[in-house]
Amino acid sequence: MRIELSNIEKIFNRGRHNEFRAIRDVSMEIAPNRITCLKGASGSGKTTLLSMIGCLSRPTSGRILLGERMISGLPERFLTDIRRHTFGFVFQRFNLIQGLTVLDNIMIPAYPLGLDHGELKRSAKLLLKQFGLERVSNNPVQWLSGGEAQRVAICRALINDPGVLLADEPTANLDLKNSREFMELIGNLSESGKTILMTSHDPLVYESPVVDEVVEMHDGQIMVK
Amino acid sequence: MKAFIRKQGFLIDFTLSSLMRRKGKNIGLLIVYGLIVFLLASVMLFSHALRKEAGLVLQGAPEIVLQRMVAGRHALIPADYLDAIESIRGVAGTEGRLWGYFYDPAVGANYTVMVTPDYELSGNEVVIGAGISRIRGVAEGDFFSLRSDKGKTYVFKVKSLLDSESELVSTDLVLISEKAFRVLTGIPEGRLTDIILKVRNPREVQKVAEKLVARLPDTRPILREEILRTYDSIFAWRQGIVFVLLLGALLAFVIFAWDKASGLSAEEKREIGILKAVGWETGDVLRMKFWEGAIISFSAFTLGYLAAYLHVFYSSAVLFEPVLKGWSVLYPQFDLVPFVDGLQLATLFFFTVFPYTVATIIPIWQASITDPDAIMR
Numbered sequence: 001m002r003i004e005l006s007n008i009e010k011i012f013n014r015g016r017h018n019e020f021r022a023i024r025d026v027s028m029e030i031a032p033n034r035i036t037c038l039k040g041a042s043g044s045g046k047t048t049l050l051s052m053i054g055c056l057s058r059p060t061s062g063r064i065l066l067g068e069r070m071i072s073g074l075p076e077r078f079l080t081d082i083r084r085h086t087f088g089f090v091f092q093r094f095n096l097i098q099g100l101t102v103l104d105n106i107m108i109p110a111y112p113l114g115l116d117h118g119e120l121k122r123s124a125k126l127l128l129k130q131f132g133l134e135r136v137s138n139n140p141v142q143w144l145s146g147g148e149a150q151r152v153a154i155c156r157a158l159i160n161d162p163g164v165l166l167a168d169e170p171t172a173n174l175d176l177k178n179s180r181e182f183m184e185l186i187g188n189l190s191e192s193g194k195t196i197l198m199t200s201h202d203p204l205v206y207e208s209p210v211v212d213e214v215v216e217m218h219d220g221q222i223m224v225k
Numbered sequence: 226m227k228a229f230i231r232k233q234g235f236l237i238d239f240t241l242s243s244l245m246r247r248k249g250k251n252i253g254l255l256i257v258y259g260l261i262v263f264l265l266a267s268v269m270l271f272s273h274a275l276r277k278e279a280g281l282v283l284q285g286a287p288e289i290v291l292q293r294m295v296a297g298r299h300a301l302i303p304a305d306y307l308d309a310i311e312s313i314r315g316v317a318g319t320e321g322r323l324w325g326y327f328y329d330p331a332v333g334a335n336y337t338v339m340v341t342p343d344y345e346l347s348g349n350e351v352v353i354g355a356g357i358s359r360i361r362g363v364a365e366g367d368f369f370s371l372r373s374d375k376g377k378t379y380v381f382k383v384k385s386l387l388d389s390e391s392e393l394v395s396t397d398l399v400l401i402s403e404k405a406f407r408v409l410t411g412i413p414e415g416r417l418t419d420i421i422l423k424v425r426n427p428r429e430v431q432k433v434a435e436k437l438v439a440r441l442p443d444t445r446p447i448l449r450e451e452i453l454r455t456y457d458s459i460f461a462w463r464q465g466i467v468f469v470l471l472l473g474a475l476l477a478f479v480i481f482a483w484d485k486a487s488g489l490s491a492e493e494k495r496e497i498g499i500l501k502a503v504g505w506e507t508g509d510v511l512r513m514k515f516w517e518g519a520i521i522s523f524s525a526f527t528l529g530y531l532a533a534y535l536h537v538f539y540s541s542a543v544l545f546e547p548v549l550k551g552w553s554v555l556y557p558q559f560d561l562v563p564f565v566d567g568l569q570l571a572t573l574f575f576f577t578v579f580p581y582t583v584a585t586i587i588p589i590w591q592a593s594i595t596d597p598d599a600i601m602r
Contacts, residue, residue: 048598056502056598076507076594083597084504095499095601098492099246109503111235114228156503 001067001086001163001195003030003053008062008072010048010220022048023059024220031213032163035186035196039206040217046199047092047168049217053197054087054166055079084109088157090167094149096141096156102128103137106155113160127155131185147178154185165189167198171205183208236509240516255525261475262529262577263536269569270537271545272461277564279456283449287320287421288430290447291437301416302444309440310422315433317425321417323406327371327399332360338371338399338406344384346402351381356396358386371399373409381405422446489588497592498600510593511586518585522578530573538563 010023023045030036030053038046051057053064055071064072071082088109096105106124128137131151136144141152150170157165167186171179179202187210190196200206206214216223244251291310293302307319324339336357344352351369363369363383370380387395407414422437424430434446489497500510536542592600 051598054502056601057596080501080504080506083502089502091502091601095495095502097496097499100242104242108239108500109505111239112232112505112509114230114232114235116231117234160504 002032002065003164003195003197004063004065005029005049005053006063006065008049008052008059008064010045010052010057011060014060022220023052026062026220026222028215028222030195030197032195033190033193034212035190035198035210036213036215037206037211038197038199038217039201039214040199040223041201044217045220046217048220050166050168050197050199054089054164055083056089084112084160086162086164088160088162088165090150090153090157090165090170092169092172094153094173096149096152098142099140101138101140102133102144102152105141105152106159109156110159124155124159127158131155146173146175147181150174150178150182151185158189162194164195164197167196169199169201171200171202176204179204183210186210232509236513237516240513240520243513243517244520251521254521255528258522258525258577258581259529259532262526262573263532265475265577266530266533266573267536267542268545269573270533270565271542273566273569274537274564276457280453283453283456286449286452288424288427288449289422289434289437291420291422291441292445292447293419293443294445295443299419299445301412301418302420304415304417306441306444307420310420310437313433313436313440315425315429315436316422318423320421322419322421323403323410323412324418325406325410327409329361334360334397336371336397336399338401338409340403340406341400344400346384346400346405348402348404349379349381350384350402351405352385352387352400353383354387354395354398357399358383369399371409374411379405379409489592494592494600497589498597501593501597502601507590507593511590514589515582515586518582519578522581526574526578530570534563534565 005026005028008023008026009021012020012022026045026049038049040046048057052059052072055074059072062072063070066082066086071079074082097108100108103121103124106127107120110120110123125134125137128134131154133148133151133155136148141149144152150173154165165186170182170186174182183205186196186198190210190212198205198211205211291302291306293300293306302321304321307321310316310319322340324337327336327338328334329336334357346352353363353369357369358364361369365383365385367383368380369383370378372378381401387398387400401409406412412418422433424433430448430450434448437444437446497510497514500513501507536544
């Protein structure tokens with residue numbers, strides 16, 4: 001699914017003394033079934049842009065099109081539906097719910113769909129198998145290593161079979177070995193037809209051969225594409 | 226429909242696991258909350274049961290008690306008033322009563338001494354209440370003394386003890402023969418303490434009372450309904466005192482609930498952000514958190530109320546006994562008949578569960594209508 005951004009602006013604390021313009025007039029297109037990486041230093045606006053694309057926050061102005069549908073001005077309940085069915089998120093700090101098991105964490109996004117419990121469990125276990133996490137499925141997530149936690153976060157992002165996977169600084173909390181494994185996984189997902197958008201300032205990510213397009217950001221603007 | 230039911234099942238599962246994840250905090254909350262419900266429910270159940278008990282006892286009481294008033298004070302009533310009263314239409318029967326109070330300096334207690342035709346007592350026999358038996362250490366067949374108004378001590382044989390089931394009204398009671406009563410008190414023949422009346426039609430009690438005052442202007446009729454109202458106001462007043470005493474505890478609970486209600490921890494906010502980010506609707510988050518609050522408050526209410534029920538009806542309300550029963554030296558020892566008033570239960574539920582649940586949902590609603598990105602940041 002094609003994603004198109006036109007003249008996107010994001011201003012925090014608008015009209016206050018601490019007003020901050022995080023995104024300035026960004027226009028770009030994210031091609032479907034490809035891996036795009038937003039590259040840039042900390043504070044360049046990558047995560048803010050990713051959040052807006054993923055309907056986690058709204059632009060102050062500008063338009064975001066998902067396919068032919070403009071999503072930037074939709075009411076909250078429509079955004080929820082898009083988050084549930086179209087996007088899967090992998091957060092920088094994974095954002096798993098502490099105290100719950102790996103399996104429960106993975107199934108959380110599917111709860112509001114009211115699927116059959118057995119069927120849901122089977123899907124979750126299949127994902128765990130694909131990502132080599134079967135043996136830790138009943139462990140609480142706080143027992144996991146960084147690499148395992150990230151793979152759980154990917155499984156959670158994929159449980160509702162979204163068309164687009166969004167990953168914010170996916171290798172920031174991983175060692176070299178786990179980072180390489182992650183890029184391999186991402187490559188496989190892309191081959192299976194997913195559109196992938198990542199943010200990163202790690203050369204291992206944006207210089208990876210699996211990445212199709214790199215967009216460089218600086219100070220809230222797109223510099224090089 | 227199936228999907229909706231399954232979704233509710235998932236939400237409840239998640240709610241329960243969420244409660245378990247914050248076990249320590251929730252158990253603490255449950256204890257404080259339950260304790261408050263226990264205290265409030267104990268006072269309400271106990272005072273209500275006492276009023277109910279008094280009401281049941283008074284059901285058998287005369288509809289009208291007639292007293293003579295002299296200079297605004299209760300005075301002895303002439304026995305020939307009985308004839309005048311019986312001639313009033315609507316009066317079904319009359320009975321003259323002799324009774325009074327005796328102070329016992331040995332134990333510092335007041336007894337109610339009364340003449341009754343129900344027991345055939347000779348001049349030196351008495352029947353006593355269980356409270357007197359306890360405080361004086363006398364049993365059936367023992368001897369019991371009373372001092373007359375002339376200072377002379379008379380010794381009586383205890384013929385029997387009054388049934389402990391009627392202890393609420395009989396604990397300090399001494400039943401005595403008319404002859405002995407007149408000797409002890411110096412009340413002459415032809416004089417009575419008061420007169421009790423039965424009225425043919427219960428709806429005409431007020432009318433009969435008006436006729437009594439018209440026919441015998443120096444008398445004061447006391448209606449059973451008035452006595453019941455007095456009981457009610459006495460217990461309501463005592464209940465109020467206990468509530469004032471509990472004000473500190475209530476205040477602590479309000480602060481505690483407010484603290485809980487006015488803010489979510491960073492962890493809780495983050496969790497709401499995650500749930501929204503992965504596709505939960507605002508309504509799902511609210512429902513889940515509502516269930517969380519409802520489970521805590523409902524459990525605390527049930528536990529607190531059950532504990533109060535056991536405390537009041539099976540351990541004689543040991544915590545509130547002195548305040549609610551009165552300040553008498555002779556405490557009646559009796560088991561209240563278990564009784565739960567639906568309206569009272571609903572009132573307590575409304576004032577404890579409802580505000581808490583509503584108060585906790587407000588910050589959750591605030592968090593859940595914020596963009597997930599903003600909450601997680």
